[in-house]
Amino acid sequence: MLLAVDVGNTNITLGIFDGETLLGTFRMMTKIARTSDEYGIFLRQLLLARGIEPECVEDVIISSVVPNMMHSFKNGIIKYLNTNPIIVGAGTKTGIKIATANPREVGADRIVDLVAAYETYGGPVIVIDFGTATTYDLVLEDGSFVAGITSPGIRICANALWSDTAALPEVEIKKPNSILAKDTISSMQAGLVYGYIGQTEYIIRKIKEETGRDDIKVVATGGLGKIIADATEEIQFYDPALTMNGLRIIYEKCKTSKKK
Numbered sequence: 001m002l003l004a005v006d007v008g009n010t011n012i013t014l015g016i017f018d019g020e021t022l023l024g025t026f027r028m029m030t031k032i033a034r035t036s037d038e039y040g041i042f043l044r045q046l047l048l049a050r051g052i053e054p055e056c057v058e059d060v061i062i063s064s065v066v067p068n069m070m071h072s073f074k075n076g077i078i079k080y081l082n083t084n085p086i087i088v089g090a091g092t093k094t095g096i097k098i099a100t101a102n103p104r105e106v107g108a109d110r111i112v113d114l115v116a117a118y119e120t121y122g123g124p125v126i127v128i129d130f131g132t133a134t135t136y137d138l139v140l141e142d143g144s145f146v147a148g149i150t151s152p153g154i155r156i157c158a159n160a161l162w163s164d165t166a167a168l169p170e171v172e173i174k175k176p177n178s179i180l181a182k183d184t185i186s187s188m189q190a191g192l193v194y195g196y197i198g199q200t201e202y203i204i205r206k207i208k209e210e211t212g213r214d215d216i217k218v219v220a221t222g223g224l225g226k227i228i229a230d231a232t233e234e235i236q237f238y239d240p241a242l243t244m245n246g247l248r249i250i251y252e253k254c255k256t257s258k259k260k
Contacts, residue, residue, distance in 0.1 A: 001052070002017040003016055003057045004248055006109060007062060008030060008109065009131075009133075011029060035072055037079070059083055061085060063112045063243075088250060094250050109131075110137055113243055114137055120242075124138065125218070130153065130222030133152060135148060135150050136204070161192070169188075171185050205234070218234060219238075
């Protein structure tokens with residue numbers, strides 16, 4: 001079995017694969033500092049809770065945008081799962097050509113999503129990841145990653161709204177039935193969600209305009225992405241397992257490369 005791990009700024013998402021089948025996913029918070037022993041024991045407990053013996057995990061692959069926790073996390077995996085994980089980074093075989101100004105600045109999570117979208121849906125494709133930040137990345141039909149846009153995530157916008165305004169409450173992020181809000185809570189929800197739908201549609205259209213391409217597919221992923229994807233025809237696919245499948249595909253490419 002393969003354990004795929006995406007270390008994000010807010011959560012660590014883990015997926016366990018048996019071949020190409022994703023058996024289950026787990027989440028743990030990123031911002032809680034842990035020792036290698038705590039990480040290792042917690043990972044074993046998560047697997048056992050899903051009825052998976054930790055000894056069945058043969059390999060681990062990780063993408064991370066939080067470098068300061070990787071030493072403890074990697075060592076926890078080595079000690080408690082008895083495997084040395086593959087860390088996605090510079091030099092990792094992905095099949096994506098980085099054609100941006102500074103390839104080393106591109107986060108591993110973005111590359112992983114691009115790999116999954118390109119392999120699954122083909123290019124040209126825009127990949128939108130609605131995470132802590134929202135990213136819009138374009139990969140062409142030859143596998144070249146040529147442009148990326150980064151904006152504050154919808155939850156960051158929401159936190160700023162109620163943290164910096166004393167009279168406004170914390171609200172659930174959901175799409176109200178109408179933009180014509182008649183109370184404080186629905187007015188905040190309308191501004192957040194409809195405003196984000198508008199941003200998303202404008203950026204997609206602007207990418208198509210500046211590239212002169214109307215044939216670009218659009219794939220969305222990320223926790224709050226379904227709310228936006230369901231509300232606009234500009235997004236053709238919502239794929240919650242995109243990152244996990246990207247890690248699995250990269251793992252398979254790495255294994256194939258080693259055999260040659």
